[in-house]
Amino acid sequence: xxxxxxKTMRMRPTICVLLACGxxxxxxxxxxxxxxxxxxxxFTTGSNDVLIKYIDEQVRLGxxxxxxxxxxxxDGTEWMRRVYLDVVGHIPPAEEIDKFxxxxxxxxxxKLINRLLEDPAYVRNMTTMWTNLSIGxxxxxxxxxxxxxxxYREAFSRNQPWKDVVYDLMSAEGHFxxxxxxxxxxxxxxxxxxxxxxxxxxxRLFLGIQVQCTQCHNHPFNDWKQNQFWxxxxxxxxxxxxxxRKYDPKTGRQEDDYSEIIQRDFTGPVYFEKRSGLMVVAYxxxxxxxxxxxxxxxxxxxxxxxxxxxxxxxxxxxxxxxMWGHFxxxxxxxxxxxxxxxxxxxxxxxxxxxxxxxxxxGYDVKxxxxxxxxxxxxxxxxxxxxxxxxxxxxxxxxxxxxxxxVKGMQAEQLYDSLIVAxxxxxxxxxxxxxxxKQRRDWMQQFVVAFDTDEADEATxxxxxxxxxxxxxxxxLTKDAISAERGGFLYRTLTTxxxxxxxxxxxxxLSTLGRxxxxxxxxxxxxxxxxxKDDKDKLAAYQDLFWALLNSNEFxxxx
Amino acid sequence: MNLQVPQGMSRRxxxxxxxxxxxxxxxxxxxxxxxxxxxxxxxxxxxxxLMWAGGGPPTIDIWDLKPGSKNGGEFxxxxxxxxxxxxxxxxxKTAQVFDELSVVRSMSTREADHGRGRYxxxxxxxxxxxxxxxxxxxxxxxxxxxxxxxxxIPAFVTIGGGSGSPGFLGMRNAPFSVGSNGQIxxxxxxxxxxxxxxxxxxxxSVIEDRFIGTKRGDSPQSHKDIYQNAINLMTSEQxxxxxxxxxxxxxxxxxxxxxxxxxxxxxxAGTFGRGLLMARRLVETGVPFVEVNVSVGGWDLxxxxxxxxxxxxxxxxxxxxxxxxxDLKDRGMLDDVVLVWMGEFGRTPRINQNxxxxxxxxxxxxxxxxxxxxxxxxxxxxxxxxxxIVGKSYLPGDIWATVSHALGIPLDTVFTSKRGRPxxxxxxxxxxxxxxx
Numbered sequence: 001x002x003x004x005x006x007k008t009m010r011m012r013p014t015i016c017v018l019l020a021c022g023x024x025x026x027x028x029x030x031x032x033x034x035x036x037x038x039x040x041x042x043f044t045t046g047s048n049d050v051l052i053k054y055i056d057e058q059v060r061l062g063x064x065x066x067x068x069x070x071x072x073x074x075d076g077t078e079w080m081r082r083v084y085l086d087v088v089g090h091i092p093p094a095e096e097i098d099k100f101x102x103x104x105x106x107x108x109x110x111k112l113i114n115r116l117l118e119d120p121a122y123v124r125n126m127t128t129m130w131t132n133l134s135i136g137x138x139x140x141x142x143x144x145x146x147x148x149x150x151x152y153r154e155a156f157s158r159n160q161p162w163k164d165v166v167y168d169l170m171s172a173e174g175h176f177x178x179x180x181x182x183x184x185x186x187x188x189x190x191x192x193x194x195x196x197x198x199x200x201x202x203x204r205l206f207l208g209i210q211v212q213c214t215q216c217h218n219h220p221f222n223d224w225k226q227n228q229f230w231x232x233x234x235x236x237x238x239x240x241x242x243x244x245r246k247y248d249p250k251t252g253r254q255e256d257d258y259s260e261i262i263q264r265d266f267t268g269p270v271y272f273e274k275r276s277g278l279m280v281v282a283y284x285x286x287x288x289x290x291x292x293x294x295x296x297x298x299x300x301x302x303x304x305x306x307x308x309x310x311x312x313x314x315x316x317x318x319x320x321x322x323m324w325g326h327f328x329x330x331x332x333x334x335x336x337x338x339x340x341x342x343x344x345x346x347x348x349x350x351x352x353x354x355x356x357x358x359x360x361x362g363y364d365v366k367x368x369x370x371x372x373x374x375x376x377x378x379x380x381x382x383x384x385x386x387x388x389x390x391x392x393x394x395x396x397x398x399x400x401x402x403x404x405x406v407k408g409m410q411a412e413q414l415y416d417s418l419i420v421a422x423x424x425x426x427x428x429x430x431x432x433x434x435x436x437k438q439r440r441d442w443m444q445q446f447v448v449a450f451d452t453d454e455a456d457e458a459t460x461x462x463x464x465x466x467x468x469x470x471x472x473x474x475x476l477t478k479d480a481i482s483a484e485r486g487g488f489l490y491r492t493l494t495t496x497x498x499x500x501x502x503x504x505x506x507x508x509l510s511t512l513g514r515x516x517x518x519x520x521x522x523x524x525x526x527x528x529x530x531x532k533d534d535k536d537k538l539a540a541y542q543d544l545f546w547a548l549l550n551s552n553e554f555x556x557x558x
Numbered sequence: 559m560n561l562q563v564p565q566g567m568s569r570r571x572x573x574x575x576x577x578x579x580x581x582x583x584x585x586x587x588x589x590x591x592x593x594x595x596x597x598x599x600x601x602x603x604x605x606x607x608l609m610w611a612g613g614g615p616p617t618i619d620i621w622d623l624k625p626g627s628k629n630g631g632e633f634x635x636x637x638x639x640x641x642x643x644x645x646x647x648x649x650x651k652t653a654q655v656f657d658e659l660s661v662v663r664s665m666s667t668r669e670a671d672h673g674r675g676r677y678x679x680x681x682x683x684x685x686x687x688x689x690x691x692x693x694x695x696x697x698x699x700x701x702x703x704x705x706x707x708x709x710x711i712p713a714f715v716t717i718g719g720g721s722g723s724p725g726f727l728g729m730r731n732a733p734f735s736v737g738s739n740g741q742i743x744x745x746x747x748x749x750x751x752x753x754x755x756x757x758x759x760x761x762x763s764v765i766e767d768r769f770i771g772t773k774r775g776d777s778p779q780s781h782k783d784i785y786q787n788a789i790n791l792m793t794s795e796q797x798x799x800x801x802x803x804x805x806x807x808x809x810x811x812x813x814x815x816x817x818x819x820x821x822x823x824x825x826x827a828g829t830f831g832r833g834l835l836m837a838r839r840l841v842e843t844g845v846p847f848v849e850v851n852v853s854v855g856g857w858d859l860x861x862x863x864x865x866x867x868x869x870x871x872x873x874x875x876x877x878x879x880x881x882x883x884x885d886l887k888d889r890g891m892l893d894d895v896v897l898v899w900m901g902e903f904g905r906t907p908r909i910n911q912n913x914x915x916x917x918x919x920x921x922x923x924x925x926x927x928x929x930x931x932x933x934x935x936x937x938x939x940x941x942x943x944x945x946x947i948v949g950k951s952y953l954p955g956d957i958w959a960t961v962s963h964a965l966g967i968p969l970d971t972v973f974t975s976k977r978g979r980p981x982x983x984x985x986x987x988x989x990x991x992x993x994x995x
Contacts, residue, residue, distance in 0.1 A: 192912065193860055212671055215917075277908065334687045343687065382774045394775055395726075395976030396688040406777045445743060448719060448735065463780055465712065465734050468788035469744040478748065512765075523764060543754060547761035552781035553769040 043073050046107025047374040051357055056376040058350040062400045069387040071380045071403035076101055078558070079109065079379055081513035082404065085557045086327050087116040087369065089125030090416035093423070094509040113373050117366050120157075121416075126365075127152040128412050129326070133205055134169075135187035136457050137411075137447045142243050142259045143186045144176045145440075151180030161363035163308045166206055166315050170304035175260050182261040186241055194270070195236040203232055204337040207307065208318030230272045230282035234293075235303040240264040267295045316355040320368065321345075324354075327372045329405035330393050346398050377401040382558040407557040408462035411446055414555065415439045415476070421510045421549070422480045422488040442476070471550050480549060481542045489541060500528040503541070511548040561759040561766075561786055563752060563793060603706070604894050604965045605841035606698060606929070607834070608849040609879070611901035612719060613857030614675070616915050617923035618907055618944045619867055620646050621661045627943045629907035632864040640934030648872040651880035657934040658883050658892060659927030660993060664938025666951035667903060670917040672858075675902030680722045682955035682985035689975050693722030694958050696731040697983060698847040700724075701967045703731065709844045710794035712787055717833040719851030726975045729780035730787070733849065738833040740800035745792045759789070799843040802836050809885065810835060815877025829853045831878040838885055841895055846965070857901055861912040886928060896929025896964040898957065907944035921947050924957055929964035931993045955987025963989040 063070055074082070080100055084092040092100075100112065116122055130152045135143055155165045172181035188198035200212035214229040239261060246257040269281035284291045284299050286306040291297055307315055321339060325331030332345035345351045354371065361367045372378055382404040384391065393399040409417065419435060446461040461467055471477055483489050492498075492506050504524050508516045516524065524544055531537040548554060618624060623635040623646060635644035638656035645653055645661070652659070669675040669684065678684050681691035692700070695714040703713025712734035724731040736742060747755065762785075770778045791797065798804065813831035830852055837848040855870040879899070886892040904922020905915035921940045927933050939948040962969055962984055971983040 191858075191860060273908070383772050384775075385773060392775065392976070394777075396690075397977065406774050408777070463729050463777070463784055464732060465784060465788045465791060466743065468785050469742070469792060472785075472788065473744040473747055473750075473792070517768065520764060520768070524761070539754065540757070543758045544761055546758050547765060550758075550762055550785070551765040551769065552778040553765060555781065556774075556777060558774055 043376050043379065044106075045109035045113070045374045045379060046105075047110040047113075047370070049371065049374065051354075051371055052374045054353065055350060055371060058347055058353075059375070059377045059401050062347060063388075063402050066390065066400055068391060068400065068402055070377075071382075071384050071388060073376075073379050074381040074404065077514040078381055080112070082557060083109075083113065083116065083373060085409065085413055085417070087113070087125065087373065088119050088121035089128065089410075089413050090121065090420045091511075092513055093420055094506060097509055097513055109379065110374060113370060117369060123153055123157045126156040130156075134184045137443060137459070138457055139440075139444070140187055140190065142256060143183050144180065144259070145183070147177040147180035148183040148187075149180070150177075151183070156365070159364065159366050162319055162358075162365055163315065163363040167304045167308050169206075170202075170307065171298075171301045173261050173263065175258055177258065182259075185239060185261050186259055189239075189241050195233055195239065198236050198239075199229060199233040202236075206318060207314040208321055208337050208339045209314065210338045226272070226274070227280070227282050230270050231285040234270040234282055234284040235286070235291075235299045237270060238263050238266040238299050263298065265295065266299075268293055312352070312355050312359055316359050316363070317351065319363075319365075320351060320354045320358055323365075323368055324351075324372060327369075327378060328399070328401060329407040330399040332399075334393070334399075346400070378404070380404055382406050404558065409555055409557055411443045411459065411461045412439060413557070415442065418476050418480055418549070423491070423510075424488070445470075467555075468550075471555070472546075477546065477549055481545045483538050483542065489538075489545060493538065493541060500525055504528070504544070507541070507545055507548060511545070512551070512553050561763050561782070561789060563756055563759065563789065603841070603844050603846070604702070604896075604929075605846045605848070606695075606896045606898065606961050606965060607837045607841065607882070608695065608847070609834070609852050609897070609899040609925075610719065610721070610849055611852040611857050611899065612676070613859075613901060614672070614903045614905055614917055615852075615857045615901040616859055616863055616867065616905040618904065618915070619863065620649065620872070621923040621925060622663045622940055622944065624907070624940075624942065624944045627907075629909065629943050629945070631909060633868070640936075643934065643936045646867075646872065648868050649876040649879075651876045652883075655880050655883040658887065659879075659897070659925060660931065660933045660935045660937060662924045662926060662937045662952055662957065662990065663940055664947045664949065664951045665900075665904070665922050665924050665953075665957075666947050667919045667922075667954060670903050670919040672902055672917075675917075675919065677722065679900055679902050679954045681725070682953070682958050682987060683981075689977065689979065690723050690725035691981070692725040692727040692731065692973075693733070694961070694984075695721055695733055695847040695849055696724035696727050697958075697973075698961075698965065698967070699731040700727045701971065702846040702965065706844050706846070709796070710790045711796045711799065711840075711843065711845065712791065713845060714847045714849075715837075715840055715845055716849040717836055717851065718829060718853050719849075721849050726973070728776070728783070730783045732784070734787075734791070736800060736836075738802075738829045738836065738850075738853075740802050740832075740836055742791075742797070742800060745797065747792065796843050799839045799845070800836060802832050802839065805835060805839070809881075812881040812884070813878050815874055828874070830874055831881070834878045834882045835885075838882060838891075842889070842891070852899070852901075859905065860910070860914040860916060863905070863909070863914050865913075883927070892928045893930040896931065896961050897925075897927045898961060899925035900954075900957070921945060921951075924952075926957065926960065926993065929961070931960070931964055932995045933993075935992055937990060937992050952990065953985075953987060955985035956990055957987070958984035959987035960989040960993055963994050 077097060080092050080097060084090060100108065105111065127149050131145065131148050135145065135148050139145065154160075169181045169184050172179055172185060174182060176182050176186060185198060188201050189195075191197065196215055200215070203209050203211045211229045211232065214226045240263070241259060241261055243259050244257040245254045248255040269283045271279050271281055273279055283293050284302070286303060289306050291299065291302045307313060317339065318337070321331040321333060322336045325336040332347050332351045333339050333343050339345070354368075357371075358364070358368050380403050384403040388400070388402040390397055391400040391402045393405065399405070415435070416439070446459050446466065447457055448459065481489065483493075488510075492503055501521070504521060505515055508514060508520070528537060528540060531540055618629065619631050619633050623633060623644065624630040625635060634647045636647045636650065636653055638645055638653040640656040643656060643661070645656065667675070667678060669678045674685050680693040682694070683691040695716070699712070699714035703709065706713065714731060714733045716733040716735045718738045721733045766778070766782050770782065802810065810832070813835045814828040815831065830850065833850040833853070837850050840848050852875060854874045855866060857871070859866055882897070883892065886895055903917055903919040906918040907921075908915075910916060921944060938950060938952060940946065941948050959969060967983065969983060969989070973981045973983070975981055
């Protein structure tokens with residue numbers, strides 16, 4: 001108790017008030033569990049950012065109100081694997097784990113977070129995430145994935161304020177490789193659909209709201225009305241794509257050249273049909289802001305300006321909710337892109353405050369990541385039990401963040417993790433750029449397109465038989481467990497002065513990010529020692545490596 | 559419990575050797591003899607084939623035409639083998655077997671968004687953030703799959719597209735998704751011996767079980783269940799059910815259709831036909847639920863609806879459906895296999911400025927047939943312009959209740975969601991009276 005108070009004293013007055021309220025509620029609500037919750041309040045990653053204390057208190061409030069107790073903090077290996085996967089998109093290399101475990105600095109978790117945010121892999125991971133969100137995983141003809149990636153890569157490597165990223169996307173014009181942002185629009189313009197898909201996608205992805213149902217009628221489940229869909233839509237109607245072709249002297253045929261987005265003349269309202277058959281009009285209007293529908297107006301420029309203005313615009317909330325969801329598996333709403341009064345947030349005060357602070361920080365995405373990953377909740381184990389059994393959003397319960405939720409690895413995370421597990425990135429055999437293309441080809445096997453105007457797609461990746469077959473028999477695994485000279489197993493098995501114990505430890509560390517348990521060490525060690533023939537022994541190591549890569553513990557981010 | 563290599567493994571290897579040892583005539587005859595016997599035994603097994611027209615099919619131009627209305631469009635209705643029932647002129651072969659099929663013309667389903675409609679039609683429930691309902695194939699897998707001990711391949715297969723999630727019924731009942739070419743990637747163990755596989759699986763079980771024991775929710779156990787399914791599959795001789803090319807070419811041609819009628823411009827030509835033929839092979843093997851994507855060029859026809867239907871979508875669909883009905887009948891399976899055709903919603907009766915139709919859920923049609931139902935009927939009615947239902951309307955739960963009835967799954971079956979909420983099968987829908995007699 002005194003320790004908590006002393007920390008509280010250091011905070012700014014506004015936070016103190018909020019915090020005090022939180023504690024009072026806690027004490028009134030359920031004295032016993034509040035006391036226990038506070039007993040563990042000493043957990044820290046080492047960050048002294050006051051907002052993190054606020055996050056922790058708000059999350060704790062949810063535990064107290066629901067009379068649950070949180071799980072323990074995750075140990076170093078569990079947490080390290082998670083933070084690597086979430087921030088840089090792959091598992092930690094074995095030697096980094098040893099370094100981290102040996103580090104006795106009490107602020108080592110914060111240090112690691114800061115280091116990972118400066119790693120080029122953070123930029124790659126965010127680029128992959130936002131490229132997939134923007135244009136999907138399928139290869140779409142006449143849309144440049146490399147252009148889209150380039151846009152995001154530049155944005156995230158400069159840590160460009162999110163507000164500016166959104167502005168650039170919303171107002172994008174020009175050549176699809178010179179200004180990669182236009183690919184966002186090109187991907188939504190696959191059908192001549194009067195920008196219906198562009199409207200639906202933009203509102204979901206950047207504003208966190210779902211208005212697509214209101215395209216045809218007022219929606220019974222949320223507050224959005226049919227005319228609002230078309231008001232949003234009318235901002236996008238000056239946009240036109242041009243698909244250039246060029247003569248190829250080698251083939252003697254016209255071939256695809258570049259695509260571009262240009263402005264076309266479009267003034268006045270858009271027309272849509274009410275369910276009654278009545279035709280009505282909608283003018284460009286963003287929430288309460290109307291813009292001049294005349295020919296002088298660049299409507300997307302106006303849209304870009306309107307969505308990025310103010311102290312807490314929807315783009316801030318949408319980003320906070322999505323990023324929280326990225327790190328925990330669940331945002332404050334399910335799904336993360338359907339916010340509004342019809343779908344209340346689980347932690348409304350926390351979401352509001354984080355959004356506010358995100359804006360105040362200058363839309364600093366790295367800072368947002370720091371806040372989330374330094375929070376107590378993010379540092380808890382994914383194990384849970386009786387005392388917080390109801391915190392199980394997978395079963396339909398509200399998310400209370402009293403333990404980490406097990407997440408399936410994204411296909412890209414798995415691919416990159418296999419590269420790290422086999423040390424291929426160090427041996428010079430694989431460069432990240434090369435692997436980027438190979439990874440994309442490989443991934444197509446898991447992408448299923450729905451034939452709809454929303455160009456939506458699903459993946460058969462997570463927890464399916466095709467995934468299991470790929471992990472058991474696919475080329476990636478075959479390569480990983482091959483005993484080829486220079487390969488990972490070869491190096492592990494031929495390291496001078498090694499022993500079976502050490503080799504087994506290396507395999508566990510490289511894949512699961514932890515040492516073998518006593519039982520695992522006994523079972524595998526015993527088996528290895530019995531084998532005298534080199535060929536048999538090699539086979540046994542290959543089988544062990546196969547088993548580790550195929551395990552639930554490997555494929556889940558937990 | 560350890561992951562098991564099933565007994566069937568050596569059997570399958572034997573069969574493979576037999577098949578590759580030279581595709582000699584006697585060996586092939588021997589195999590088809592075995593198949594014939596297997597087919598005899600499994601003939602009485604009930605199954606459902608769902609034909610999923612993803613994107614929202616314009617049923618007003620296919621199953622419920624409105625000649626003389628401003629919404630009527632360009633097509634004429636034709637008579638069918640079912641007295642008094644007319645369908646589009648672009649489905650002539652299907653019209654000839656319509657005494658084995660029926661149309662439900664009074665679907666009224668309120669969800670006109672792709673994602674929501676897809677969920678609603680597949681599960682019978684509207685989307686709800688607190689629970690993931692099982693897609694109906696998972697329900698059938700759960701009810702019929704477990705009792706079919708001889709079935710080594712998944713009890714729910716989707717061909718050429720996605721379906722939905724098994725929801726609270728767990729990954730054990732998840733759809734197994736394959737392409738219509740029947741190729742299953744990575745199913746070949748590349749010469750790994752049974753001994754090596756056993757060694758690998760026993761090590762795997764040690765690691766998996768430890769992780770399951772650390773109590774992190776259901777996912778770690780689901781992973782193990784899926785692996786067992788995958789091992790059963792890849793070591794099973796029933797894998798041949800996916801190999802459409804083992805069928806006689808003449809039969810495959812019927813499913814795909816021949817000549818100009820199939821639409822030479824259609825790059826998808828043959829996909830749906832192959833898929834339906836594979837579905838027949840799968841239900842013959844004992845798979846109780848197969849979903850086939852009606853991938854004939856896309857159904858989200860906001861533009862140029864008539865051109866697309868007449869020249870691209872309908873010819874291959876007509877060939878495939880009529881061939882399936884005839885094939886199932888020839889094999890004496892039609893009374894045991896119920897057929898359903900649907901999408902996420904229908905399309906606006908009004909024709910838009912791009913000669914297309916938009917999303918419409920208020921009044922549209924599903925097709926259903928086979929399964930020992932009283933077929934050859936048009937059930938329900940829309941008004942003269944197709945914009946409203948006259949009389950009784952139906953929900954997806956009613957379609958699935960009819961299917962449950964046909965499959966012999968009791969309608970008082972109740973599931974319990976993970977939160978302990980009871981849920982009636984097919985959302986408490988009622989079998990359509992006219993169809994079950």
